[in-house]
Every structure is written in structure tokens, then in C-alpha cells.
Amino acid sequence: MSESYESLRALLSDAGYDFVEPPIVQDAGVFVELAGEDLRRRLFLTSAADGRELALRPDYTIPVCLGHLATGPAKRRANYAYLGPVFRQRRDEPGEFLQAGVESLGRTDRQAADADILKLALDATRLLGVKKPSVRIGDSGLFAAMLDALEIGSAWRTRLARTFGDAPRLRALIDRANGKAEPAPLPDRKAARAKAEQLLAASGLGVIGGRTADEIADRVVEKAAIAAGIGERPARILEKYLAIKGDPKAALSAVKALARQSRLDIGAAVEQFAARNEAFTGHGIDLKQLSFAADFGRRLDYYTGFVFEMHKAIGAKQIVGGGRYDRLLGMMAERGKGRSPAIPAVGFAIWLDRIGARR
Amino acid sequence: MSALVIAVPSKGRLQENSQAVFARVGLGIVQSGSDRRYRGRIAGMAGVEIAYMSAPEIAREIAAGAVHLGITGRDQIEETIPDAAAKVDYVRALGFGQCDVVVAVPEAWIDVATMEDLDDVAAGFRPHHGRRLTVATKYINLTRRFFAGHGIADYRIVESLGATEGAPATGAADLIVDITTTGSTLRANGLKVLDDGVILKSEAHLVASRVAKWDARQSKALDVVSRHFKAAD
Numbered sequence: 001m002s003e004s005y006e007s008l009r010a011l012l013s014d015a016g017y018d019f020v021e022p023p024i025v026q027d028a029g030v031f032v033e034l035a036g037e038d039l040r041r042r043l044f045l046t047s048a049a050d051g052r053e054l055a056l057r058p059d060y061t062i063p064v065c066l067g068h069l070a071t072g073p074a075k076r077r078a079n080y081a082y083l084g085p086v087f088r089q090r091r092d093e094p095g096e097f098l099q100a101g102v103e104s105l106g107r108t109d110r111q112a113a114d115a116d117i118l119k120l121a122l123d124a125t126r127l128l129g130v131k132k133p134s135v136r137i138g139d140s141g142l143f144a145a146m147l148d149a150l151e152i153g154s155a156w157r158t159r160l161a162r163t164f165g166d167a168p169r170l171r172a173l174i175d176r177a178n179g180k181a182e183p184a185p186l187p188d189r190k191a192a193r194a195k196a197e198q199l200l201a202a203s204g205l206g207v208i209g210g211r212t213a214d215e216i217a218d219r220v221v222e223k224a225a226i227a228a229g230i231g232e233r234p235a236r237i238l239e240k241y242l243a244i245k246g247d248p249k250a251a252l253s254a255v256k257a258l259a260r261q262s263r264l265d266i267g268a269a270v271e272q273f274a275a276r277n278e279a280f281t282g283h284g285i286d287l288k289q290l291s292f293a294a295d296f297g298r299r300l301d302y303y304t305g306f307v308f309e310m311h312k313a314i315g316a317k318q319i320v321g322g323g324r325y326d327r328l329l330g331m332m333a334e335r336g337k338g339r340s341p342a343i344p345a346v347g348f349a350i351w352l353d354r355i356g357a358r359r
Numbered sequence: 360m361s362a363l364v365i366a367v368p369s370k371g372r373l374q375e376n377s378q379a380v381f382a383r384v385g386l387g388i389v390q391s392g393s394d395r396r397y398r399g400r401i402a403g404m405a406g407v408e409i410a411y412m413s414a415p416e417i418a419r420e421i422a423a424g425a426v427h428l429g430i431t432g433r434d435q436i437e438e439t440i441p442d443a444a445a446k447v448d449y450v451r452a453l454g455f456g457q458c459d460v461v462v463a464v465p466e467a468w469i470d471v472a473t474m475e476d477l478d479d480v481a482a483g484f485r486p487h488h489g490r491r492l493t494v495a496t497k498y499i500n501l502t503r504r505f506f507a508g509h510g511i512a513d514y515r516i517v518e519s520l521g522a523t524e525g526a527p528a529t530g531a532a533d534l535i536v537d538i539t540t541t542g543s544t545l546r547a548n549g550l551k552v553l554d555d556g557v558i559l560k561s562e563a564h565l566v567a568s569r570v571a572k573w574d575a576r577q578s579k580a581l582d583v584v585s586r587h588f589k590a591a592d
Binding site for chain 1: 465466467468469470471476478479480482483484487489490491500503506507510512513514515516527528530533548549
């Protein structure tokens with residue numbers, strides 16, 4: 001069915017995306033730095049003559065973004081499309097498979113860009129013969145707004161934020177954060193720092209660029225805050241929030257009601273959510289076709305907002321994954337150091353092998 | 360019909376201990392003639408062949424079904440074979456080679472006592488240092504599984520081929536996953552084991568391959584070997 005791939009290419013090109021073909025053999029370190037050790041076991045690895053670790057590209061997003069950074073300023077607008085093989089160790093599927101997708105970089109009208117991406121993904125899957133996919137959507141920006149509005153202290157805030165996307169673990173974490181709130185004695189930062197410094201010096205670790213005595217002392221103080229928990233009320237509100245699900249219109253009402261009831265100011269995030277819903281409707285997407293879950297997200301720290309997944313049927317393997325990753329380009333450009341600036345980026349990838357369309 | 364193949368460690372204390380355990384139950388291992396470094400037999404017992412291999416190799420051969428029985432540590436089995444339960448039967452513990460596979464961090468990390476602390480440190484590490492927290496180990500799969508089980512994602516493994524405990528002091532990695540028996544080597548290197556950082560309690564085991572071909576003669580030979588062990592209990 002080479003026609004369907006040709007028409008897919010035409011669809012993506014006509015939508016304004018330029019096809020790129022980054023090298024298949026990539027520096028493995030980039031993937032492990034950005035996506036974590038857990039990805040490494042899924043990489044096909046080899047090494048260069050000089051000992052560098054190389055990998056067959058496991059996806060297009062990171063190589064496409066590397067190409068973007070290598071060819072001009074990070075913040076410029078660009079639209080990339082791709083169709084070709086990617087390589088991952090998978091248990092009961094072939095290690096080499098075809099993906100197609102797009103990356104839309106630099107658009108500051110984020111909600112409109114999110115909607116354009118979902119629309120294009122729906123058009124692409126329809127073209128490939130999937131008429132009524134089940135579409136799950138989520139929004140980690142909304143969760144972040146909840147954490148801000150509840151004024152959760154930084155130690156718990158980062159714990160909760162990084163666990164978002166792993167629903168059972170997040171619930172267990174909130175359970176543990178709940179209620180304790182008995183004030184712990186404030187630790188003596190100065191003494192902690194002196195102790196850490198002395199031990200670092202004794203083991204010769206002081207000079208090699210690992211954790212410093214200051215970092216260790218800061219965290220000794222932070223641990224006291226963690227022991228205190230977040231309090232019962234914020235925990236209960238978070239649990240209520242995470243239980244919200246339904247089509248995005250109904251979900252929006254539920255989120256608004258919860259915010260009103262609990263007197264939380266999450267206005268900006270709610271407005272963005274509403275604007276995105278409107279943009280969906282503007283594209284002729286039936287909101288009833290989408291199912292939002294407040295606890296749905298992707299556990300990669302460069303995903304920052306809207307995320308979605310498509311399945312042929314509920315419970316079947318994912319055929320499309322997409323979302324907003326405003327933190328990735330900044331992390332790559334700054335080599336992860338410091339707070340990277342947000343650079344708008346949103347895209348999707350289609351598992352062509354799982355759709356069953358053949359070349 | 361061919362022989363029952365038992366893989367036995369080819370060197371060091373593991374070999375001596377294996378030899379001694381077999382001798383104690385009345386199975387004397389004899390290294391055999393031509394290629395005596397790699398093959399042997401059991402005195403007075405036909406249909407059994409001894410193959411000498413390194414400990415990781417034994418685990419691999421058991422998983423591949425290339426040998427029927429083997430002597431190797433639980434750490435090797437669990438590290439080398441992804442679905443160990445489906446492929447390996449732990450026939451019996453042999454009472455030697457005890458060690459723990461542990462997560463150990465610098466003693467100077469006075470704020471880190473548990474895996475949860477380590478998760479916080481791992482997540483906050485990159486913004487400070489521009490790189491991920493690194494773990495030196497030769498137990499790559501055990502480490503990945505254990506860290507994933509604790510929800511830790513923000514780290515990377517640096518494969519270590521020896522003297523892992525020295526990695527933090529040389530700057531090769533921030534912490535380690537390694538085996539320890541008494542903890543004294545770790546302490547000498549300024550490291551401490553996390554409270555919930557024991558990944559695995561290991562010991563040398565006689566293991567059987569569930570995927571090897573077992574014909575009647577080989578099964579019978581296994582019975583004879585097992586009877587010797589039972590009789591000595």
C-alpha cells in the first residue's frame with residue numbers, strides 16, 4: 001500500500017511540514033541524558049572506533065531537534081516531518097519499525113498549535129484507515145497550576161511534579177504527604193554543612209565535581225520540610241483533582257468547580273485549557289471523541305503541557321503519541337544546566353507498523 | 360543419548376568451593392585428559408560431564424539450555440537472565456559465595472539514607488551539574504530494575520569492569536551498585552549502604568535449566584546427583 005504512505009507524505013507536506021531525514025546512527029549519550037537510563041535498555045547500541053557509544057535512533061524527535069539546533073537559532077519557527085525506520089528493543093514486536101510524524105517548533109500561540117497537531121494526527125490516522133481511534137488527552141500544565149495554587153513547598157512540589165504520569169505511584173505519594181504536618185525541628189544547616197565538608201574531604205570527594213557540601217546541607221534542611229508533609233487539605237484537593245476524567249468540556253467544568261469550591265486560583269491554566277477546547281471545536285473535532293484524564297501525562301521531564309495518545313481501541317497498543325515538550329530544546333541547547341528557557345515545541349509520532357498499513 | 364552437562368566455575372574460590380561441596384556429598388570431580396582445562400567428569404559415574412566456565416557464562420549457558428545444571432551465584436542468574444523464573448530452577452543453595460548486591464553512596468551524603476532520598480537527589484542533580492547522576496556497576500540489569508521499582512529515572516549507569524567501589528573517589532561515578540560481604544571494603548572507600556538499598560541477597564546455587572533438552576538418561580543422572588545431596592543433608 002505504498003499509496004497510503006505517499007498520501008501521508010502529501011498530507012504532512014501540504015500542512016506546511018518539511019520532510020527531514022536525520023542520520024540513523026546517533027550519539028547514544030544524548031538519548032540517555034535526555035530520556036534517562038530506562039531508555040538505554042531499549043536502544044540498539046554499538047560503539048565507534050574511538051570508543052564513543054552510538055545508538056540507532058530510537059525515535060525522530062531528539063534527532064530532529066538536534067538538527068534544528070545545529071542549523072540556526074533555537075527559537076526560530078520551523079515545521080519538520082519525517083517518515084522512516086526507528087529502532088527499539090521490544091519484547092514481542094520487531095526491533096526495527098516505521099514511524100511518521102511532525103514536530104512544530106517555535107509557535108507561541110500554543111493552544112492553537114496544540115489543536116493543529118491533534119487535528120493533523122487525526123487526519124493522518126484517518127488516511128491510514130483508522131476511522132474512530134480512542135483518543136486520551138492530558139495536561140501536565142494544569143497539574144502544575146494546581147501545585148502552585150495549593151502553595152505546596154518546593155521539596156514536595158518537585159516530588160509530585162516528577163511523579164505525574166505514573167498514577168498509582170502519584171496516589172501513593174500523596175497518601176504519604178497527607179496529614180503529617182507536625183512541625184519538625186529545623187535542622188542546623190551550618191553544622192550539616194561542616195559535617196558534609198569534613199566527610200567529603202576525608203574521602204577525597206571534595207575535589208571531583210560531585211555533590212557539594214552546600215547541596216548536601218540544603219537537602220538536610222529540605223528533608224525537614226518533606227517530613228512535615230503537605231497537609232491534609234491540599235492532599236485531599238489533589239486527590240479530587242486527579243480523579244477528574246471525561247470529555248474535555250465536562251472535565252473543564254469539573255476543574256472549574258473544584259477550583260471555585262477550594263478557592264484556588266488556577267485561572268490562567270483553565271483559560272488555556274478552554275482556549276484549546278475552542279480550537280479543537282474550530283477544527284471540527286468532536287470533543288466527545290476525546291477523553292481527558294487529569295492523571296494522564298508522560299513521565300519525561302521535558303513534556304510540559306498538552307499530551308495525547310491514540311489507540312485503535314481501548315486497551316490496544318498505542319498507535320499515536322503526541323504532546324507539548326517546551327523544555328526539550330532548552331535542555332539540549334543549555335546542556336541541561338540551570339533552568340532552561342521554554343521554547344515552544346509540539347508534535348506527534350505514528351507507529352505505522354501497529355496501524356497495519358504497509359509500504 | 361548424550362551426557363548430563365554440569366557447568367562448574369573455572370577458577371578461584373568458587374571453583375574450590377564447588378569442588379569441595381561435590382566431594383562432600385560423594386561426587387568427586389575429576390578433570391579429564393585431553394582438554395583438561397575445560398572438561399571433567401564425576402569419578403565412578405557415567406553419563407555426567409563437567410564443563411568449566413566463568414560464572415556469568417554459566418548463567419548464559421543455563422538460559423540458552425546448552426547445559427543442564429550449573430553452579431553459579433543468584434546474582435549472576437538474576438543479572439544475566441531477564442526472565443530467570445521461566446528458565447531456571449534453583450535446585451539448592453550451596454552454603455558458600457554469600458554476598459549482597461547493594462546500592463552504596465558516599466558517607467558524606469548525610470542527607471541520603473533511603474532510595475527515596477536518592478530519588479530526590481537524582482531528580483535535582485542535573486540542574487546543578489548539567490549532567491545526570493551516575494551509578495557505576497557491573498550489575499546493569501539488576502540496577503535498572505531496582506531503580507525503576509523505586510521510580511528513579513534521572514540517572515545513568517557507567518559500566519564498571521572492576522574495582523567498582525573506587526568509582527566515586529576517582530570521579531568515575533557518583534555512587535555504586537556492587538556486591539559486599541562484610542561492608543568493610545565499602546567503608547574503606549568512604550561509602551555506606553542505603554537502609555533499603557539491598558537489591559539481592561546472593562549465594563552460590565546448584566541450578567537447573569528449564570529450557571535444556573532433558574532425555575531419560577539425563578533426568579536419571581540428575582536423580583542420582585540429587586540423591587547424593589539429599590543423603591548428605
